[in-house]
Amino acid sequence: MELRQGSDVSPGPDGSAADPRSAELAAEQERLRLRYARLDEVRAETERALRATFGSHGTGTRQAAVEREVRADELARRLSQLSGVERGLCFGRIDLAGADGEAGETYYIGRIGLRDADHEPLLVDWRAPAAAPFYTATPARPRNLVRRRHLHTRDRRVLGLDDEVFDLDGLAESDRRGLVGEGALLAALRRERTGRMGDVVATIQAEQDRVIRSELPGALVVQGGPGTGKTVAALHRAAYLLYTHRRVLARRGVLVVGPNTTFLRYIGQVLPSLGETDVVLSTLGELFPGVAATRDEPDPETARVKGDARMADLLRHAVRGRQRAPRRGITAHVDDMTLHVPGEVCRRARDRGRALRRPHNAAHRTVAAELLTAFARDQARQLSRPLDDEDLRYARAALRQEESVRAALAEVWPLLTPQQLLTDLFADPGRLHRAARSAGLSREEERALLRPAGAEWTVADVPLLDEAAELLGEDDSAARAAARAAERLRRAEERYAQGVLEITGLAGRGFLDAAILAGRHRAPEAHLTTAERAAADRTWAYGHAIVDEAQELSAMAWRTVLRRVPTRSLTVVGDIAQTSSPAGARSWAQVLDPHLGGRWREERLTVNYRTPAEIMAVAADVLAEVAPDVEPPESVRDGGTPPRAVRVVEGALAAELPPVVAAESAAVGTGRLAVIAPAARLGELRRALPDAVFGAASDVLDSPVAVLTPVQAKGLEFDAVVVVDPAGIVAAAPQGGRDLYVAITRATRRLTVVHEGPLPPVLKRLADAD
Numbered sequence: 111m112e113l114r115q116g117s118d119v120s121p122g123p124d125g126s127a128a129d130p131r132s133a134e135l136a137a138e139q140e141r142l143r144l145r146y147a148r149l150d151e152v153r154a155e156t157e158r159a160l161r162a163t164f165g166s167h168g169t170g171t172r173q174a175a176v177e178r179e180v181r182a183d184e185l186a187r188r189l190s191q192l193s194g195v196e197r198g199l200c201f202g203r204i205d206l207a208g209a210d211g212e213a214g215e216t217y218y219i220g221r222i223g224l225r226d227a228d229h230e231p232l233l234v235d236w237r238a239p240a241a242a243p244f245y246t247a248t249p250a251r252p253r254n255l256v257r258r259r260h261l262h263t264r265d266r267r268v269l270g271l272d273d274e275v276f277d278l279d280g281l282a283e284s285d286r287r288g289l290v291g292e293g294a295l296l297a298a299l300r301r302e303r304t305g306r307m308g309d310v311v312a313t314i315q316a317e318q319d320r321v322i323r324s325e326l327p328g329a330l331v332v333q334g335g336p337g338t339g340k341t342v343a344a345l346h347r348a349a350y351l352l353y354t355h356r357r358v359l360a361r362r363g364v365l366v367v368g369p370n371t372t373f374l375r376y377i378g379q380v381l382p383s384l385g386e387t388d389v390v391l392s393t394l395g396e397l398f399p400g401v402a403a404t405r406d407e408p409d410p411e412t413a414r415v416k417g418d419a420r421m422a423d424l425l426r427h428a429v430r431g432r433q434r435a436p437r438r439g440i441t442a443h444v445d446d447m448t449l450h451v452p453g454e455v456c457r458r459a460r461d462r463g464r465a466l467r468r469p470h471n472a473a474h475r476t477v478a479a480e481l482l483t484a485f486a487r488d489q490a491r492q493l494s495r496p497l498d499d500e501d502l503r504y505a506r507a508a509l510r511q512e513e514s515v516r517a518a519l520a521e522v523w524p525l526l527t528p529q530q531l532l533t534d535l536f537a538d539p540g541r542l543h544r545a546a547r548s549a550g551l552s553r554e555e556e557r558a559l560l561r562p563a564g565a566e567w568t569v570a571d572v573p574l575l576d577e578a579a580e581l582l583g584e585d586d587s588a589a590r591a592a593a594r595a596a597e598r599l600r601r602a603e604e605r606y607a608q609g610v611l612e613i614t615g616l617a618g619r620g621f622l623d624a625a626i627l628a629g630r631h632r633a634p635e636a637h638l639t640t641a642e643r644a645a646a647d648r649t650w651a652y653g654h655a656i657v658d659e660a661q662e663l664s665a666m667a668w669r670t671v672l673r674r675v676p677t678r679s680l681t682v683v684g685d686i687a688q689t690s691s692p693a694g695a696r697s698w699a700q701v702l703d704p705h706l707g708g709r710w711r712e713e714r715l716t717v718n719y720r721t722p723a724e725i726m727a728v729a730a731d732v733l734a735e736v737a738p739d740v741e742p743p744e745s746v747r748d749g750g751t752p753p754r755a756v757r758v759v760e761g762a763l764a765a766e767l768p769p770v771v772a773a774e775s776a777a778v779g780t781g782r783l784a785v786i787a788p789a790a791r792l793g794e795l796r797r798a799l800p801d802a803v804f805g806a807a808s809d810v811l812d813s814p815v816a817v818l819t820p821v822q823a824k825g826l827e828f829d830a831v832v833v834v835d836p837a838g839i840v841a842a843a844p845q846g847g848r849d850l851y852v853a854i855t856r857a858t859r860r861l862t863v864v865h866e867g868p869l870p871p872v873l874k875r876l877a878d879a880d
């Protein structure tokens with residue numbers, strides 16, 4: 111049996127209480143005061159310790175310096191954690207059933223764990239196993255709980271309590287009285303949107319908790335309709351994993367990939383509020399260091415082709431195409447002399463380069479050495495000079511400096527950057543044709559790839575650049591010798607650091623390990639965080655990756671992401687029904703099986719926390735049309751303003767839209783409003799709504815009125831949404847129906863659809879409501 115009771119009664123100024131509920135509130139207020147007092151104490155102690163660590167000069171030995179650094183690092187991390195939990199420090203309590211008629215234990219659940227001076231637990235961290243029943247107990251499976259209590263607090267004050275009682279007999283008589291209260295969840299969902307996602311530690315639901323606490327290894331797919339909390343659960347999962355697997359993950363970091371920079375700004379504050387710093391947030395367009403692509407491919411067919419897995423083959427052929435053996439040989443002009451290497455020798459050099467089976471640039475040195483030898487021999491022959499090994503080395507080194515020789519070598523085996531490879535490939539119809547034909551692309555597909563040199567990189571180019579970087583590698587012969595020496599040094603330093611950790615008693619405590627510590631003391635990237643080092647390194651291997659809006663990733667994009675997680679420890683978050691990219695997923699198996707061979711598990715989220723039932727009913731009609739086999743999520747809320755359609759006179763949108771937007775804006779007060787329209791109407795809207803902020807602008811989330819395309823709105827939410835020209839949205843892209851579904855499901859409170867012609871039949875429900 112479950113009984114809900116709530117209380118919003120504040121105690122009197124002196125804490126006196128007239129009835130049992132106020133007495134309970136006053137008691138909780140006192141317990142909360144104790145916990146904040148302890149937080150203040152711990153903060154002050156940590157600050158003092160940190161100051162003392164910085165202030166001490168130690169013995170001046172290297173060991174003393176390392177010890178200080180370890181300690182300061184640990185203290186600084188703790189201090190930043192303690193500072194981040196002031197708001198909503200403690201939000202819950204669980205009362206466990208006792209044995210043999212005895213009262214059971216009570217635990218308070220909070221953003222961090224705290225113990226009193228005697229090491230007794232005052233607060234249990236929400237990520238700790240002991241806190242799990244707070245999230246997972248249900249009347250059917252109470253998990254030994256008698257009661258779960260939510261505490262509503264503000265500025266260190268308890269404003270209200272919300273109880274769920276699982277075992278009435280286990281409760282005191284005074285606790286049994288009281289009104290049924292509104293759940294903590296509904297109170298949280300009713301709040302106005304701020305333009306930034308917040309944490310939901312106080313109200314995580316059982317099906318979300320399963321996602322959050324799912325084990326680290328392997329790939330987990332989280333499939334769920336709009337508003338089911340996929341993003342928020344995935345971010346809490348990052349915090350949970352970093353807490354539970356600190357040793358592995360703090361060193362390797364966690365990568366979170368989101369669809370665009372606006373979305374990353376939207377979710378950017380959730381992780382710091384959860385106390386996590388070892389996370390890299392990145393769009394797909396930023397995954398290749400040195401290129402920050404934000405532009406989408408203008409032609410959907412080009413996007414589709416660039417995302418196709420055959421592009422990997424095409425690029426392999428493109429690289430092979432740059433390894434040539436001109437039949438006439440190669441020629442260089444040095445000191446009034448014409449030097450020649452015959453075609454036969456070029457072919458041998460090229461074949462030897464290929465036989466190495468190393469990345470193109472890494473094999474360059476071998477090929478170049480062979481050709482330089484041939485040039486040097488020809489030079490000696492023409493000068494009638496003998497050539498012993500010493501002379502040959504000298505002659506090769508001298509020839510290598512010659513511009514004309516370098517150009518001749520490049521005819522056979524040029525050193526290439528990924529950018530050069532792609533630029534040359536897409537701008538040269540002959541070159542492109544040879545590679546495309548070998549990879550099995552049609553002439554139309556080939557044409558979709560052609561473009562002039564110097565064009566701006568698009569998001570769809572980034573996986574191609576990354577693939578090219580893999581195929582090209584680097585001319586790393588010098589670097590490899592240096593790396594071997596560095597590796598020897600690193601091992602010695604790690605052995606030393608391990609010794610320091612053992613002496614200081616910090617070994618095995620999970621704050622730092624020998625590798626991190628040794629890394630700190632190595633120039634030049636000493637003192638960079640894991641996240642900073644990882645973001646700058648294309649070949650960084652992350653400990654875990656979370657991919658949000660993952661249905662949009664193309665086959666080539668998956669290759670880029672998976673390259674960064676060799677352990678395949680992944681959280682893949684998305685909704686197949688919201689796919690709008692022409693290269694995106696039609697099913698999870700289709701995109702994941704080629705890489706994971708069926709080794710992935712799926713959790714489904716089924717409850718929509720964002721969109722009220724009336725608006726979701728409109729969205730469900732659209733869903734039935736675009737993805738008939740997908741169940742719409744069930745809204746947790748109903749009531750509120752019925753969605754409506756407003757018909758405007760054809761050609762009069764600019765005049766008739768502003769009053770609609772103004773009225774909606776007034777209705778949500780300080781809340782957020784989005785106008786969602788097809789890209790083709792944005793010009794008109796700019797004139798109609800001069801004060802609104804458009805598209806990818808950095809302040810779009812802070813403006814009261816934002817104007818977005820459905821793709822830009824993906825993952826975001828607004829108190830009120832005005833969908834403009836639904837027929838235009840549907841017609842604008844092959845996946846237009848799914849875009850309309852995305853647009854409608856951004857609303858948390860109000861939906862208005864503004865249309866010129868007749869309403870698309872799929873929105874008939876709105877016409878009926880008029």
Ligand SMILES: Nc1ncnc2c1ncn2[C@@H]1O[C@H](COP(=O)(O)OP(=O)(O)OP(=O)(O)O)[C@@H](O)[C@H]1O
Nearest residue numbers: 310313314315336337338339340341342719720825
């Ligand atoms: N347990 C919860 N407690 C409070 N709020 C929640 C909870 N779960 C989800 N929400 C809220 O519901 C809204 C939708 O969550 P979220 O954006 O994570 O959904 P989503 O599944 O990623 O949606 P979409 O597919 O549309 O991007 C957010 O405002 C989020 O804070």
